[in-house]
Amino acid sequence: MNxxxxxxxxxxxxxxIASFSGSAIARHTGLGAEGWLLxxxxxxxxxxxxxxxxxxxxxxxxxxxxxxxxxxx
Numbered sequence: 001m002n003x004x005x006x007x008x009x010x011x012x013x014x015x016x017i018a019s020f021s022g023s024a025i026a027r028h029t030g031l032g033a034e035g036w037l038l039x040x041x042x043x044x045x046x047x048x049x050x051x052x053x054x055x056x057x058x059x060x061x062x063x064x065x066x067x068x069x070x071x072x073x
Contacts, residue, residue: 002058003054007051007054011047014047015044018045018048019044020040021041
């Protein structure tokens, strides 16, 4: 799977997780037995951030490959 597809998939999964757990947290103001919802929400936020990180990593790899090709000429 290429980095762009993985980044897009990561963003979609992050949105779904953040949406479901965020609404559940809003319904349950206490963190007793529902503390895992807060952890799921945080995981969703992390996954949302990973999409752009993966795209940036792919761009860096492309630039490194171009630089290596230009140094060989």
